[in-house]
Amino acid sequence: MQQIIKSDHLITDVEKAIQNIRHDKLFILTDENTHTHCFPLLAGIPLMRDAKEIVIPAGDTNKTIENLTRVWQLLTENGATRHSLLVNLGGGMVTDLGGFAAATFKRGISYINISTTLLGAVDAAVGGKTGINFEGYKNEIGSFYPSEAVIISSDFFHTLSHSDILSGYAEMIKHALIHSTAEWEEVLAYPFNEADYSKLNELVFRSVNIKQDIVEKDPYEKNIRKALNFGHTTAHAFESFAMNSEKPVPHGYAVAWGMIVELWLSYRLCGFPKEKLQRSVRFIQEHYGAFPISCDDYETLYEIARHDKKNIGDTIHFTLLSDIGDVQIDQTTDKELLFEAFDFYRDSVGL
């Protein structure tokens, strides 16, 4: 399984992680932004001097077959062998594309993820899902191929925008909700205004381990890994809806709003405690504001959700909670109740 390294001394921790994996040549994958903001933080590592850096354009729209082919090409041209090591330095885009390049170059080489976004650290870098977008579909092409190690360091987070931080934080709220009340209390107590990076690093590390424990039990998402989909059925509907109206929203924001809907469904269908519902919803509303929908949009959202690829047939599937840490997978609801949940969401965020 992937080793998760909580780094308090970036230079030495990265150096050690690289040395731990026998390899002949070293390659570093960055995107334009992590090349500028993150690569310099590793400059002090002697091993980096002989490493070949591959830089790709930034952003999810560049998670394409063209950039993948470029990475393959540069590996080939620079003499990478099946014993070479790839280090992905970036957010989820770099770790997804780089992980897939590693999975497929000479039928698989070793790689390490160094996550430079909060979303990457807490979600994308861990769990072995790699891939690219294809023909307008997200992650249509990819494979399950875990990295040897994931390095978590909040040193990179200083150059992230507030909304990047919040977007990643939503997945941490999700992990807390599917894990335990203690974790949830911690996550709700984080002092956003002070930006305590050392505290954040610790919370991230714990959060990643919650994901890792679940993935280990069910690497190919046959059952319990679906716990990680909490909030996501609605989130994906919100994201598609926003995309269609050409006002895309950050994934984590959609997850935060989606959790409001699905916490309420949990309350109604599975007996999730009302007080925990209310505190969670308040926290989300305070930090994430509102995604504007009116009751005229309900039908459209419903249709989008019905076509989600996670469904079996036409019935919408949710992961719900009967309490914090008590996950109920493969739950379904009727249209009416879902519309009530949308009403609750709109009330909660003041629409």
Add this chain to the structure above:
Amino acid sequence: MQQIIKSDHLITDVEKAIQNIRHDKLFILTDENTHTHCFPLLAGIPLMRDAKEIVIPAGDTNKTIENLTRVWQLLTENGATRHSLLVNLGGGMVTDLGGFAAATFKRGISYINISTTLLGAVDAAVGGKTGINFEGYKNEIGSFYPSEAVIISSDFFHTLSHSDILSGYAEMIKHALIHSTAEWEEVLAYPFNEADYSKLNELVFRSVNIKQDIVEKDPYEKNIRKALNFGHTTAHAFESFAMNSEKPVPHGYAVAWGMIVELWLSYRLCGFPKEKLQRSVRFIQEHYGAFPISCDDYETLYEIARHDKKNIGDTIHFTLLSDIGDVQIDQTTDKELLFEAFDFYRDSVGL
């Protein structure tokens, strides 16, 4: 592990194999030749009526990213989901490319290999290695991703040329040599002139199982799977040499000739019995003729072999035998002895 099905009733066996795997939509991958010669043999299967056939151009030179992308595209456009099933109907080219498409479409869907060449049946279809050529390198991009089932039927072999049959048969000689004297006796006794397809089917099935047993013990080729490289260090040198002089030879022929060289090295370095050496060499010489090399080519062949990617550093690695069924991996030799082996090869084939 992959289920290997020796089919004596093609229609019912294929139908059963497909029904055994839960799926929503069925896709069949063929190349231009297997579309013409092999697809009609499955026409009697009712399931085939709703299946979507994807046809790609034939031959190893078409095992490219362009054709892979076409397969992904057609899967997407025809509504393939992660629960769809792909059937590869063809030789090693189709099972390699189709297997890799299955490995990577939505992070992996199920697939079945129906081998229509002898080489495909006995070697390519089994063992989980999938991939495409890239930038002039063979199988540069790919993954380990075994099919659910492999169907072996000599019904397809009737339309193969004599040299296609011989090419595949060389790998069967190899499997026999690394397995047991009994198997080797059987393989040497096959009546090529009568073309006994039912006997051939049985031999192929046993041969595939030899490969399967080895792959199961070492799926990622860390050690004992290297047994399957017997004959191949020299074969790859011969193939590259032939390619450079623009007179490519069928892979299996190169393996047959390579086995002469490596049987002799086995005899000299590992005490392989002389009588078994002689009988094996005679069989190969009778059926495969000669690959023309002169002593002026030795240096070139040596240099090619030194750059084989299976080496560690500059030392040429061989898989040798101390007897039939008694494999010695990671053997090395000096230049002088290798040149003696080339001399022996030239003598044996009458050059």
